[in-house]
Amino acid sequence: MRGPNNAASSSTSKGGGAMAAFKQDLLRNLLLGLRARTAEAACPFDAMSLQERKRAVKCSADVAMAAAAPRRASATGGRARWPKAILAAAAAASSSSHSPSGTCKVRKSACKCKRVARRRVDAKRIRGYAAASCDVARRLVRRRTMALRKVIPGGNAAMDDAALLRETMDYVVHLRAQVDVLRRISAAVQISTSLRDPSQSMAQL
Amino acid sequence: MSSRRSRASVSEEEINELISRLQTLLPSARRRVGREASTTKLLKETCSYIKSLHREVDNLSDRLSDLMATMDHNSPGAEIIRSLLR
Numbered sequence: 691m692r693g694p695n696n697a698a699s700s701s702t703s704k705g706g707g708a709m710a711a712f713k714q715d716l717l718r719n720l721l722l723g724l725r726a727r728t729a730e731a732a733c734p735f736d737a738m739s740l741q742e743r744k745r746a747v748k749c750s751a752d753v754a755m756a757a758a759a760p761r762r763a764s765a766t767g768g769r770a771r772w773p774k775a776i777l778a779a780a781a782a783a784s785s786s787s788h789s790p791s792g793t794c795k796v797r798k799s800a801c802k803c804k805r806v807a808r809r810r811v812d813a814k815r816i817r818g819y820a821a822a823s824c825d826v827a828r829r830l831v832r833r834r835t836m837a838l839r840k841v842i843p844g845g846n847a848a849m850d851d852a853a854l855l856r857e858t859m860d861y862v863v864h865l866r867a868q869v870d871v872l873r874r875i876s877a878a879v880q881i882s883t884s885l886r887d888p889s890q891s892m893a894q895l
Numbered sequence: 896m897s898s899r900r901s902r903a904s905v906s907e908e909e910i911n912e913l914i915s916r917l918q919t920l921l922p923s924a925r926r927r928v929g930r931e932a933s934t935t936k937l938l939k940e941t942c943s944y945i946k947s948l949h950r951e952v953d954n955l956s957d958r959l960s961d962l963m964a965t966m967d968h969n970s971p972g973a974e975i976i977r978s979l980l981r
Contacts (some may be wrong), residue, residue, distance in 0.1 A: 746960070747957075748952070751956050782942040827934075834939055851910055852909050862941070862945060869951050876955055880910060
């Protein structure tokens with residue numbers, strides 16, 4: 691890949707090489723996925739509603755990321771779980787097609803759970819002030835760990851905290867790469883649309 | 896009992912090591928060189944970082960879908976994207 695692609699991956703010891711391949715696979719998957727979506731669907735891209743289009747792009751980006759994830763051992767020391775979780779969720783979403791209200795409901799109930807949990811933590815903190823501080827700390831770590839599980843795809847599956855942390859690291863690294871690829875695509879599409887209008891590109895120069 | 900404790904302490908070491916490795920991934924890693932943050936703070940920061948990355952993906956996807964709507968998608972546009980990013 692041309693240009694500096696090490697910004698997102700410089701902090702990992704794996705080096706830019708592995709992430710460059712992942713980004714290329716992600717890009718290819720994304721383009722193929724978007725093309726497939728518009729080809730097989732009854733409605734082409736332009737005919738989709740704004741919401742449908744946005745959802746399609748977002749879903750394609752996640753599926754592309756999950757499909758491009760390396761199969762070999764990475765940060766997890768084995769196979770990461772989050773790609774499968776993303777693909778499973780996408781498959782479930784596409785089988786129950788057109789359920790935006792469903793996802794909204796899921797998000798609302800998740801918010802409610804968070805609110806209830808926070809209240810419980812505060813109550814316990816007040817009561818447990820006299821109790822051993824490590825006990826309270828352990829409970830707070832538990833809450834944070836549970837919150838982390840909700841954010842990592844597949845995090846709710848049975849795995850110990852060490853495995854969860856490894857999943858988190860692997861997921862964060864790949865998520866950053868996904869953001870990088872999407873940024874570059876947006877910039878490139880912007881350039882390509884301005885290139886087709888020569889007067890515009892001259893103005894930019 | 897002692898064997899159980901030693902087993903627990905080994906996994907705690909492992910968790911601490913994983914937490915410090917996770918810390919290097921977070922954006923605040925540069926600011927916090929040498930200073931150790933508590934586990935709960937790091938976990939909380941990790942959650943917010945992942946959520947902000949999700950938001951960024953959402954925003955970029957939205958922008959991309961808007962851009963693609965205005966471009967001819969079975970066109971040289973896609974070719975240009977691929978060549979620019981190779």
